[in-house]
Amino acid sequence: MNVTELHKLFLQFPEISTDTRKITPNCIFFALKGSNFNGNKFAEEALKEGASYAIVDEVDYQTSEKTILVDNVLETLQELATFHRNYSKTRVISLTGSNGKTTTKELINLVLSKKYKTIATKGNLNNHIGVPLTLLSIKEDTELAIVEMGANHQGEIAFLSGLAQPDFGYITNFGKAHLEGFGGVEGVIKGKSELFTYLIENDKRIFLNADDAIQKEKLATYIKKFGFSQTDSVYYQIELLSASPFVQIKFEDLVVNTNLIGAYNFHNCCAAILMGKYFNVPPNEIKVALEFYNPDNNRSQLMKKNGHEIILDAYNANPTSMMAALENLSLIESSQKTLFLGDMFELGETANEEHQSIADYAQKLGFKDVYLVGENFFKVNTTFQKFKSFEKLKSYLVDTNLPKSTMLIKGSRGMALERILELL
Known part of the structure; x- marks a missing residue:
């Protein structure tokens, strides 16, 4: 089936699914592959759950007229998308x-x-x-x-x-x-x-x-x-x-x-x-x-909990956004400020240098109650408290009564620092 024919089918059934847990009635299921999964194996299940057709790229899974065999499912999805973009x-x-x-x-x-x-x-x-x-x-x-x-x-x-x-x-x-x-x-x-x-x-x-x-x-x-x-x-x-x-x-x-x-x-x-x-x-x-507009999904959310005013910015972090968040907190008027900073990922050979720079910058801005979390931050040279893992921080917070403060929580997504909220 070429892209023109597939697009005609898509116009009849204009919903796409790549996940059998999210099948909608009469959608077209694209059996994508990943490093740990093979969507072809779920094509039959997708049809049973209500999909109109399943797009597969392994002949063993072309089990009925509702399974359409292509050379590469991902490339077909991409080609169909561009075709539809121009059609529209x-x-x-x-x-x-x-x-x-x-x-x-x-x-x-x-x-x-x-x-x-x-x-x-x-x-x-x-x-x-x-x-x-x-x-x-x-x-x-x-x-x-x-x-x-x-x-x-x-x-x-x-x-x-x-x-x-x-x-x-x-x-x-x-x-x-x-x-x-x-x-x-x-x-x-x-x-x-x-x-x-x-x-x-x-x-x-x-x-x-x-x-x-x-x-x-x-x-x-x-x-x-x-x-x-x-x-x-x-x-x-x-x-x-x-x-x-x-x-x-x-x-x-x-x-x-x-x-x-x-x-x-x-x-x-x-x-x-x-x-x-x-x-x-x-x-x-x-x-x-x-x-x-109100931010959500842990992106610069302002919230209050147990007397703390919290800036939750735990969706992601890199050196540029981390420094901007520190600068912003330094400008907010508050007698007590607390910072929880988690590791920044995907920095390669610059990881040590960049984490040290953030710790130094926090010190330069005059912050005192700073908690650094993660293996990279654990290596920096600083007077701030350091925790090699979230579990280490959790053990500390369970036994610590933090003073009411304006609080910044920021780190890369993999650190999941929003879990701190449960410990306050």
């Missing part, structure tokens, strides 16, 4: 970057949905499987699709851009994330810039943070760009009024009071404002959308 005529906005992708995507979607029929990447399903699934969620009436693209090595953004074929693009920033896969900061810049390369080569529109020196330099001679700035009057003006603790913004004589913690979220809001402006969303509707 929906305009696609792609974004990538080291930090803030998911929050920015959510903000952009809220703003643009004030005027348009939109779809956006669910959660952070932003890889070689997630991007195709997002494209396949485009409906007949979808006008704009916001597609988040993640990467941990060079060439990945170029590949995802080829799948999504965006009409517009935005890069949040270039930070110290996935240094191991990218081969250092210069590798990060090169890898993330693959989105710019695609857009420039195809004469597409680029949204620009003109206060980011790297972005500004890379796009200095490119004509089809639309940017925001606090300082350069050539670009659309957006002003940060405050971030203590919530981000307050001014644009076009409107003041926006967000529910987002930290100045590092300012540019995420700016991207949404800029795109709202470009797509002619009324300014007051942009304001309403931004003020409606």
Whole structure:
């Protein structure tokens, strides 16, 4: 079955599943493979659970007319997604970057949905499987699709851009994330810039943070760009009024009071404002959308528990986002501050250096009650308390009555530091 025939089938049954635990009636099941599983083995089960067809790539599992044999299930899923993206005529906005992708995507979607029929990447399903699934969620009436693209090595953004074929693009920033896969900061810049390369080569529109020196330099001679700035009057003006603790913004004589913690979220809001402006969303509707947004999923959530005011930012961490979180906490007025900082992953040979830098920076900012958690932080030279594992920290907290404080909890996803909440 070629992609045109498969797409006709997809139009009849426009729901996709890759997990037999999440089968919806009449969906098409794609039997993907991983290092520890073979989806072909579950094709028959998917059909019994209500799938209309199952796409397999091993002949032994082509057991009925409802199992369709292809050369490679993943490549077929990707090819179908790009075919559907072009069939739909929906305009696609792609974004990538080291930090803030998911929050920015959510903000952009809220703003643009004030005027348009939109779809956006669910959660952070932003890889070689997630991007195709997002494209396949485009409906007949979808006008704009916001597609988040993640990467941990060079060439990945170029590949995802080829799948999504965006009409517009935005890069949040270039930070110290996935240094191991990218081969250092210069590798990060090169890898993330693959989105710019695609857009420039195809004469597409680029949204620009003109206060980011790297972005500004890379796009200095490119004509089809639309940017925001606090300082350069050539670009659309957006002003940060405050971030203590919530981000307050001014644009076009409107003041926006967000529910987002930290100045590092300012540019995420700016991207949404800029795109709202470009797509002619009324300014007051942009304001309403931004003020409606509440962060979740452990991303810069502000909560209170047993007398503690907690900034829970335990979804992920890298040196750039960690330093931004420390800077933000230093600006918040509080007589007592407590920090729980967990290991940052995927830093490769720079891991020791980067963890030491974070500990040194926390000390430089004057923090005293700092708890460092994880094997990397355990190696740093510091006067702060260190715990080689979460279990070691847990044993300590069970017997310790922490003073009421403003608390930051931040670490990479694998550290799962949100578990601290259960111990307070």
